[in-house]
Structure formats: C-alpha cells, structure tokens
Amino acid sequence: MTTPTTAPTRVLLTGFQPFGGESTNPSWDAVRAAAAAPLDGVELHIAELPCVYGGSITALRATIAEIHPDVVVCVGQAGGRPDITVERVALNVDDARIPDNAGAEPIDEPIVPGGPAAYFATLPIKACVAAVRAAGLPASVSNTAGTFVCNHVFYGLAHLIATELPQLRGGFVHVPYAPEQVIDRAQPSLPVAAVAAALREIVATAARTRTDLRVAEGATH
Ligand code: PCA
Numbered sequence: 001m002t003t004p005t006t007a008p009t010r011v012l013l014t015g016f017q018p019f020g021g022e023s024t025n026p027s028w029d030a031v032r033a034a035a036a037a038p039l040d041g042v043e044l045h046i047a048e049l050p051c052v053y054g055g056s057i058t059a060l061r062a063t064i065a066e067i068h069p070d071v072v073v074c075v076g077q078a079g080g081r082p083d084i085t086v087e088r089v090a091l092n093v094d095d096a097r098i099p100d101n102a103g104a105e106p107i108d109e110p111i112v113p114g115g116p117a118a119y120f121a122t123l124p125i126k127a128c129v130a131a132v133r134a135a136g137l138p139a140s141v142s143n144t145a146g147t148f149v150c151n152h153v154f155y156g157l158a159h160l161i162a163t164e165l166p167q168l169r170g171g172f173v174h175v176p177y178a179p180e181q182v183i184d185r186a187q188p189s190l191p192v193a194a195v196a197a198a199l200r201e202i203v204a205t206a207a208r209t210r211t212d213l214r215v216a217e218g219a220t221h
Contacts, residue, residue, distance in 0.1 A: 008043040009207035012069035013199065014060065016076050016149070019051035020098050026178040026192050027075040033196035034203070042207045045069065051149050052102040053094055057111075057156030064160070064168070071169050071206050072157055073123070075199065076150035078174035079181070082188035083138035084198045086125045087145040087172040090155035091118050095147035111155045119158030121171030124205060124212035128173075131201040137194055141217035145172055169210075173202060 013035065015028030028048050035046045047063045049056045064072065078085065092115050094106040125141055132139035145151040154172035161168050175198075179189040 006041075008041050009071060010043045010045070010067065010069045011071045011073065011203050011207055012045045012047065012063060012067055013203060014047045014049050014063070014072070014074045016049050017051045017101060019101055019149070022077075022181060024178065024181065025051075025077050026181070026195060027077050027175055029178065029192045030175060030195035030199055031075055033192055034199040039200055039204055042203060044203065049074070049153060050101060052100045053096075053104050053106060053149060053152055055102070056149055056153045060153055060157060061160060064165070069168065071123070071203075073171060073173060073199070073203060073206060074150070074153050074157060075173045075175060076153075077177065078146070078150070079177045080187055081174060081176050083140055083176065084132050084190070084195065085140055085142035085174045086123070086128045086202065087121060087142050087154060087174060088125055089118050089120055089143060090145060090151055090158045090172070091147065092116060092155055093147055094152055097148060100149055111152055112159050115159055116162075119155060119162060121154075121158070122161060122169045123171035124209040125171065126213040126215055126217055127209045128202045128205045129217065130213060130215070131205040132198045135197060135201050137190075137198045139198065141219070142174060143219060145174065150174065169206070171206070173199065
C-alpha cells in the first residue's frame, strides 16, 4: 500500500538587486540563503528582480509564467526598519525618492492607469508575523510598502492576481539592512541568516495557511 501524498505547494520567492548606491541587497542574499535547504511541503523557486520601475513587473510576470507558482512572496530591503515587515497593502502610485537602477524617477504616476487605488496582500499576513515571532525574530505588519520599486512590484503582482490569476496568492515582505551595510551609520540591522530563517517561516506559513489569524496588528504607520 502506498501512503497518500499531497503535492508540495509551489512557492516563488523573489529578492531585489542592490540599489541606491549599496553593493548588496539583503533581500536577495536572504532569499538565496532561505532556499539553501529543503522546506517540508514546499517546492521553492527563487528569482532576483531588477530594481527598476516597469522592468521589475515584466521580470516577475515572466518568472510566474515559467514556474506557475501557487504562492509568490516578493522580498525587498527597507533600510531603517528594525524588523521583518509583512506588507498589508499595495498602492497604485509610483513616487520615487531616489532614481531606480535605470535612472527613472516617476512622480505621482499610477502603476496601472485606471486600476484600483490599492490591493491587499492575499497571504495570511498575521499568521506569517506570528510564525516569525515564534521563531524568536522580530516582525510586524506594515501598512505601507512605500512608493518605490517594492510597492510597484507588489501592486503589479496583486493586479496580476486580481485580473488574470485568481488561484495565485501573493504578498510582499520588507527586511532591514544587513549589519555590514550600517557599520558607519546609526541604523537598525538584522543578520542575513536571521532574515533567511524568517523568510522560511513566512514561506511555510503562506504555503499551508489560507485563513489568517484574527489578532490585532493595527498601527499608526
Ligand atoms: N527595496 C526598494 C526597492 C528594492 C528594494 O529592495 C523598496 O523598498 O522599494
């Protein structure tokens, strides 16, 4: 007799190229480290996205078309944040504080003209935060992914899910600087290995959980 098996959940985990004059991006370093060992019940795929408006969504869409994931978790660096933040909402606006890696600096431009003002993540964001905390690492829900390329990709992903791929679930996670990025600045940081462990918790939780926890995570930011 054979033991019944369930197919693993196919998860695409993405990180970003370095940007803003940095030589590394802890999002991609942590994504690579997170994929270094197998994860129960998950078939994990990873990809690095360019830090450019437009091209980042094109690259993400091409990777999704190739891999056909069940779940997509995009990850980016949020320098200055002290903890792992699981994003709740993507806004339909590009407003660049610094140029992207192709020199583009859009101001108040819609990502999808005529699209909804915002989309919510379709991942169990509070269960993901709880799982990271249970692993002994700091995490919280964030109510803004900013208006740079991370929010842009998150909105592009959410729009793809809303308009073309309703079975797909997806969201976005911001991570702090790595310690080596802040040795001469008074900024919070987390080691890449800790961020990778947190991402593994988030991937495993997103893969197996569809109903989110009903716990308060409201904030004034
Ligand atoms: N962080 C940027 C874009 C790429 C990244 O890693 C952001 O927060 O928008």
